[in-house]
Amino acid sequence: MEEKEKLGRIVDARMKLKARFEEKIKLTPSIADDKPMGKGKPNRHGMPELPVGQTITKKWPVLDLGIQPEIPLSKWKLVIDGEVEHPVELTWEQFMALPQTEDTSDFHCVTTWSKLGINWKGVRLIDLAALVQPKETAAHILCYGFDDYTTNISLEEALKPDVLLVHTVEGKPLPKEHGGPLRMITPQLYAWKGSKWISRIEFLAENKPGFWEERGYSDTAYPWRNDRYSR
Numbered sequence: 001m002e003e004k005e006k007l008g009r010i011v012d013a014r015m016k017l018k019a020r021f022e023e024k025i026k027l028t029p030s031i032a033d034d035k036p037m038g039k040g041k042p043n044r045h046g047m048p049e050l051p052v053g054q055t056i057t058k059k060w061p062v063l064d065l066g067i068q069p070e071i072p073l074s075k076w077k078l079v080i081d082g083e084v085e086h087p088v089e090l091t092w093e094q095f096m097a098l099p100q101t102e103d104t105s106d107f108h109c110v111t112t113w114s115k116l117g118i119n120w121k122g123v124r125l126i127d128l129a130a131l132v133q134p135k136e137t138a139a140h141i142l143c144y145g146f147d148d149y150t151t152n153i154s155l156e157e158a159l160k161p162d163v164l165l166v167h168t169v170e171g172k173p174l175p176k177e178h179g180g181p182l183r184m185i186t187p188q189l190y191a192w193k194g195s196k197w198i199s200r201i202e203f204l205a206e207n208k209p210g211f212w213e214e215r216g217y218s219d220t221a222y223p224w225r226n227d228r229y230s231r
């Protein structure tokens, strides 16, 4: 199948799911409630462990745009630029020399599966921010993948301490299909906010929608508010 056709089918399937959800959401008056919507015992963020509309999976599905880019570590680099005092371009060695963080967190996909308690190792986005020093004007980030994926996050969400750029999962190198050698994770937002095969983080003064956000996915993507789509 042509890559373009493949991408078209992936986007079509997601748009159909979106339409189904919009019907359901209309029937959910509690969407404006400020109590978190979900079930299970409260997890470490004081939220229920399972956000509304999600089911637990033990497997780990793979979601992408039909391409899984192969990036040899010798060619790999991470650009951090935009509204920052000191833009950088890090090699793999430079990235791995940064302070490393280990954390266990949950993964909630907008297509309704959640995988709980994944152990990750990588670098906190907030530690990368300390390196480049965002300007006063920075209020959002736009993340880019080597597959030309993009996704936006507000700076306040992006700088939460469990937002990591990870290279290791459950003690093993992050597999290519899950975004290896390096991806971002956003445990308190739907997982599409975490770019696989991450290549660039651009700090921005103004919000700029990414790939799915341009197609109606939420800018904020808060799982405990059923905050999946904005239009």
Ligand SMILES: Nc1nc2c(c(=O)[nH]1)N[C@H]1C(S)=C(S)[C@@H](COP(=O)(O)O)O[C@H]1N2
Residues within 6 Å of the ligand: 060, 061, 062, 063, 064, 065, 108, 109, 110, 144, 145, 146, 147, 149, 177, 178, 179, 191, 192, 193, 194, 195, 196, 197, 198
């Ligand atoms: N670069 C890139 N990052 C991406 C995606 C993608 O297609 N390309 N898909 C997103 C979506 S929709 C989800 S749910 C997660 C899926 O991660 P997984 O394939 O490791 O489960 O990655 C997110 N990050």
Ligand SMILES: [Mo]
Residues within 6 Å of the ligand: 063, 109, 110, 111, 191, 192
């Ligand atoms: Mo997703």
